[in-house]
Amino acid sequence: MEIRPPVAFVDDDAELRAANQQSLELAGFEVLPFADAESALAALDRDFAGVVVSDVRMPRIDGLELFARLKALDPDLPVILITGHGDIPMAVEALHNGAYDFIAKPYGAERLVQSVARAAEKRRLVLENRALRLAAESAEESLPLLGQTxxxxxxxxxxxxxxxxxxxxxxxxxxxxxxxxxxxxxxxxxxxxxxxxxxxxxxxxxxxxxxxxxxxxxxxxxxxxxxxxxxxxxxxxxxxxxxxxxxxxxxxxxxxxxxxxxxxxxxxxxxxxxxxxxxxxxxxxxxxxxxxxxxxxxxxxxxxxxxxxxxxxxxxRERKEDIPLLFAHFSQRAAARFKLGAPELTADLRRQLFQHDWPGNVRELAHFAERCVLGLNPSEAPSAALPLAAVEASLPERLEAYEAELIRQALAANAGDVRASLEALGIPRKTFYDKLARHGIDRAEYAARKDGE
Ligand SMILES: Nc1ncnc2c1ncn2[C@@H]1O[C@H](COP(=O)(O)OP(=O)(O)OP(=O)(O)O)[C@@H](O)[C@H]1O
Ligand SMILES: [Mg+2]
Structure with a gap:
């Protein structure tokens, strides 16, 4: 069931639109071309399953204004801005405000495709998390015995x-x-x-x-x-x-x-x-x-x-497709109990959940979800024996573990791409490499992997 992620491509220049559409379609995306921001805004809604790419310089509503309006619609919708030479400071500003990426003209098709691919993967995870959260919320009221397998x-x-x-x-x-x-x-x-x-x-x-x-x-x-x-x-x-x-x-x-x-x-x-x-x-x-x-x-x-x-x-282990739903359910429950945020189901975490055999079954998963909510070493393979000992970890240990996990998540979300991970984490390159070394994180491991598996 390979679905092609949609890309809304907004540019008033018909030739550029056609050329970019072709590159993106070749890379496996479904392109929705728009000649102006107005028609894009009319067509997109909060649950748009893909990525928006927009030129900055356009008559009437420009790319920055489009970005601002889309952000109001859904702050998690990735917007990639295409900028001319003089616009770079403005584009950097947009990044700070939450734009996903900017691409300076002239650029090669590869640069665009890469950025769109990462954004699409991020979007997929956001929507999956949203759907799981909804499913877990509605399941909570109706059923004590969860599972869709x-x-x-x-x-x-x-x-x-x-x-x-x-x-x-x-x-x-x-x-x-x-x-x-x-x-x-x-x-x-x-x-x-x-x-x-x-x-x-x-x-x-x-x-x-x-x-x-x-x-x-x-x-x-x-x-x-x-x-x-x-x-x-x-x-x-x-x-x-x-x-x-x-x-x-x-x-x-x-x-x-x-x-x-x-x-x-x-x-x-x-x-x-x-x-x-x-x-x-x-x-x-x-x-x-x-x-x-x-x-x-x-x-x-x-x-x-x-x-x-x-x-x-x-x-x-014989009904692993139920794991994400159960995880969402238990982590939401724990988050409410501890008054903390519920962890996102990142590609990395998802892979961990699927790799583990869960000898303690649903009970073990529930405990694992609680530890994730508490920020306790969720990147390590879950072990049935851990929970009580882990709660006693000192604050600095927990912060360390949390930092390592955020770095792993950034690497996983960006397929090991350093520049994108740096952006996501907001830290200088040297600090980033120092931290990789300290936490024993191997960037190559993330680059080689297909996300979401
Ligand atoms: N399908 C499910 N949906 C939601 N929660 C579940 C589900 N299965 C088990 N749980 C939860 O997992 C925990 C363990 O379940 P339960 O106590 O029924 O297991 P058990 O088979 O009786 O285990 P044991 O053999 O160790 O007594 C409980 O907190 C239960 O609420
Ligand atoms: Mg029992």
Whole structure:
């Protein structure tokens, strides 16, 4: 889906217009030629997907005035000005005011194409960030389970279908992949949402307690059971029982649970009373219980009983297209919480996000987004172990890391071009090279790369 970025080319000289149009089209751009600023202004809007190139000297509205009006329309729209010999001080002034670049006449086609290509890439990123921000904002209100990949869309559809049935559900997924989010949705999207959502972590309860916790007991059922206790299963009646880490449930409790699932009633420890239940069980496992090798001590009959419907949540590395949306969502949330700005998704950061394997899945990504918002070393490959230690980095360390990141971003945005990076950073050349050396940044790495991959 290669789309050709549009370039609005404004020049009152028909010959120059035609010549530049040809060079830009040869370089793969779609050119919209305009003979004056008025018609360009009439045609462009805030979400114009490309770059504006304009001659400075034109009758009526000149290039600088056009730039000023476009800037009011969208300050992020890149405008490249073409200037005659005498206009250079004025063009420099325009750069200070936010023009993307100026090109002095006479110039070669290559100079124009290069500048337009960089500006177009920058524009693409700005619009992508804008769209992501919008998507994350609107998604926030509507959905707790984000994701636009087919797997996630399918998962949401299935959830809608089965939420309000009483069918028991097994949720399979790696750590941090969203099992609890899914379990809660099954509850929230059902008439059972009026009842309790009772979560039991089968791995965290001591083996000696799990049965009385789950099934309840009569007073005197065992040593220490002074008072009668309603079990969690019974407490969930009319609502949803969420059995987390079901793979860690002790063998004796498994047998009892199987009976509860089959008979839809519970017999508290030390009692003969059968109490009928309006039960809905959602269990979650980090391993594939269907695989005998992984199942270990887990009872096969219980597995089959739970496996009426299994929802598998794919690990994040198998749905990487969802990463930008999730990142935008979590960084916005963190930015609001810490009262800081949300980081832009630069080409560099995007590449990092796609290269990483995310063994901690969505949870790991959420933590990474928080660290980015805090300006903590976001250029390093995210590591699951980092977050807490990194918060304790000293202010100078954080500033250093932030500076290095800004330089990397500038290099990435400008494909390693020194002049453009200097402009973007607003620092002298020598300072720039000193900083590259200090931070161990290799400019060549950025020059060789195709951005956005
Ligand atoms: N698709 C998603 N959209 C938005 N947030 C998500 C999504 N998936 C997971 N999260 C968030 O990621 C974090 C981890 O999710 P959750 O607790 O559901 O994972 P889990 O599979 O239960 O992990 P564990 O096995 O470690 O208990 C939570 O903060 C959750 O809100
Ligand atoms: Mg969980």
């Amino acid at each position: 087919p797997a996630m869309q399918h998962l949401r559809r299935t959830l809608r279908h089965i939420a309000d049935t009483d069918v028991d559900v097994l949720i399979a997924g790696e750590t941090g992949s969203g099992k609890e989010v899914v379990a809660r949705l099954l509850h929230d999207w059902s008439r059972r949402s009026r009842g309790h959502f009772v979560a039991v972590n089968c791995g965290a309860l001591p083996e000696t307690m799990i049965e009385s916790e789950l099934f309840g007991h009569e007073a005197g059922a065992f040593t220490g059971a002074q008072k009668k206790r309603i079990g969690r299963i019974e407490h969930s009646s009319g609502g949803t029982l969420f059995l987390d880490e079901i793979e860690s449930m002790p063998a004796a409790a498994q047998v009892r649970l199987l009976r509860v699932l089959e008979q839809r009633e519970v017999v508290p420890l030390g009692s003969n009373e059968h109490r009928a239940l309006d039960l809905r069980v959602v269990a979650a496992a980090k391993i594939d219980l269907g695989d005998p090798a992984q199942r270990g001590d887990f009872r096969e009959d219980l597995y089959y009983r739970l496996n009426v419907v299994t929802l598998s949540i794919p690990p994040l």
